[in-house]
Amino acid sequence: MDCSFPEGDPAAVCGKRQQFGSRFLSDPARVFHHNAWDNVEWSEEQAAEAERKVQENSTQRVCQEKQADYEINANKYWNNFYKIHENGFFKDRHWLFTEFPELAPSQNHLKNLLSENKRSEVYEYYRSGEDGPDLTIEEQHRCSSVSLGDKTQPPLTEESVTQKLHHLEICANEFPGSSATYRILEVGCGVGNTVFPILQTNNDPSLFVYCCDFSSTAVELVQTNSAYDPSRCFAFVHDLCDEDKSYPMPENSLDVIILIFVLSAIVPDKMQNAINRLSRLLKPGGIMLLRDYGRYDMAQLRFKKGQCLSENFYVRGDGTRVYFFTQDELDTLFTTAGLEKVQNLVDRRLQVNRGKQLTMYRVWIQCKYRKPLGSSTG
Numbered sequence: 001m002d003c004s005f006p007e008g009d010p011a012a013v014c015g016k017r018q019q020f021g022s023r024f025l026s027d028p029a030r031v032f033h034h035n036a037w038d039n040v041e042w043s044e045e046q047a048a049e050a051e052r053k054v055q056e057n058s059t060q061r062v063c064q065e066k067q068a069d070y071e072i073n074a075n076k077y078w079n080n081f082y083k084i085h086e087n088g089f090f091k092d093r094h095w096l097f098t099e100f101p102e103l104a105p106s107q108n109h110l111k112n113l114l115s116e117n118k119r120s121e122v123y124e125y126y127r128s129g130e131d132g133p134d135l136t137i138e139e140q141h142r143c144s145s146v147s148l149g150d151k152t153q154p155p156l157t158e159e160s161v162t163q164k165l166h167h168l169e170i171c172a173n174e175f176p177g178s179s180a181t182y183r184i185l186e187v188g189c190g191v192g193n194t195v196f197p198i199l200q201t202n203n204d205p206s207l208f209v210y211c212c213d214f215s216s217t218a219v220e221l222v223q224t225n226s227a228y229d230p231s232r233c234f235a236f237v238h239d240l241c242d243e244d245k246s247y248p249m250p251e252n253s254l255d256v257i258i259l260i261f262v263l264s265a266i267v268p269d270k271m272q273n274a275i276n277r278l279s280r281l282l283k284p285g286g287i288m289l290l291r292d293y294g295r296y297d298m299a300q301l302r303f304k305k306g307q308c309l310s311e312n313f314y315v316r317g318d319g320t321r322v323y324f325f326t327q328d329e330l331d332t333l334f335t336t337a338g339l340e341k342v343q344n345l346v347d348r349r350l351q352v353n354r355g356k357q358l359t360m361y362r363v364w365i366q367c368k369y370r371k372p373l374g375s376s377t378g
């Protein structure tokens with residue numbers, strides 16, 4: 001059946017929910033008829049204007065002293081972010097399973113049950129105040145939307161995990177989740193907006209989910225959430241740029257690693273090593289999934305002079321940082337780490353605030369890279 005669909009609800013045409021990229025704006029007069037349009041073509045003028053804005057906002061760089069502070073204290077800036085935004089409301093993230101069915105392989109039928117309305121909710125973005133942390137509200141929620149549960153346990157710090165691991169000297173049978181047969185690690189998990197939907201959706205008894213973040217505030221919010229179940233999940237503090245700290249699982253042990261808007265938060269010259277280390281944790285045949293900011297996304301164009309750290313890397317008003325990728329850059333990062341491309345797509349969306357009659361051009365990149373079956377490390 002031909003599922004191409006010009007401007008309507010793909011669910012209505014094909015009888016099931018489609019992955020992103022199926023609602024096209026062919027008649028500009030209809031722009032405010034929906035919350036978002038997929039695969040928006042940029043005109044040459046629009047692309048040139050985006051390039052001009054980036055050149056302009058990159059001319060003045062943050063001084064070296066401040067740059068060092070943002071790097072050394074990066075986790076503290078994120079801790080502050082989570083202290084301020086911890087009580088955001090929950091955003092439905094079931095799009096995860098449509099885009100990344102690898103997160104719930106035995107539950108793939110679920111995607112057919114989801115309504116198109118959910119899809120609109122996910123991508124309804126609004127700008128925060130000018131003096132705020134230059135994240136859109138949805139982006140803030142992405143980082144802060146899980147409500148607090150009972151606070152009973154202190155967070156597992158990187159030190160405590162490392163100490164335990166030192167004693168265990170991770171071996172095949174002795175690590176958290178060692179008896180599971182399907183293991184997922186989310187890196188830069190924030191307050192669990194991806195982890196909890198995975199645990200709720202994927203009921204496979206052999207599933208174990210690890211999640212880490214270098215913000216102890218975020219990890220504490222995960223661990224104290226009422227949905228946190230230590231028999232199925234292990235949340236720990238970990239800096240993915242810290243080469244001296246081990247992960248709490250052996251190499252070649254993970255089926256899936258997921259990075260959602262986290263690689264962009266680290267300094268570009270540390271990205272390759274971080275991906276190399278993660279790649280070693282994957283089983284042969286395991287897959288790395290990423291969704292992150294693309295070059296010339298609205299958020300990049302909105303930065304003002306004086307917020308640029310290096311090419312395409314910026315600091316927000318709250319001290320958190322963000323990089324804007326091209327598809328090629330991500331391809332190089334993953335293939336250099338020994339992974340093979342399964343998917344590398346750019347998601348150009350036009351989001352619409354119908355109430356305020358505003359249009360927002362978003363650019364995200366989605367990647368899936370697999371560890372070749374024949375390869376193993378460790």
Ligand SMILES: C[S@@+](CC[C@H](N)C(=O)[O-])C[C@H]1O[C@@H](n2cnc3c(N)ncnc32)[C@H](O)[C@@H]1O
Nearest residue numbers: 078142143188189190213214215239240260265
């Ligand atoms: C934009 S938020 C995304 C959070 C989460 N992935 C989500 O989608 O809700 C970026 C996250 O990356 C974390 N992060 C940034 N740099 C990190 C690093 N070097 N190691 C581990 N986590 C990091 C931040 O603390 C923050 O939680």
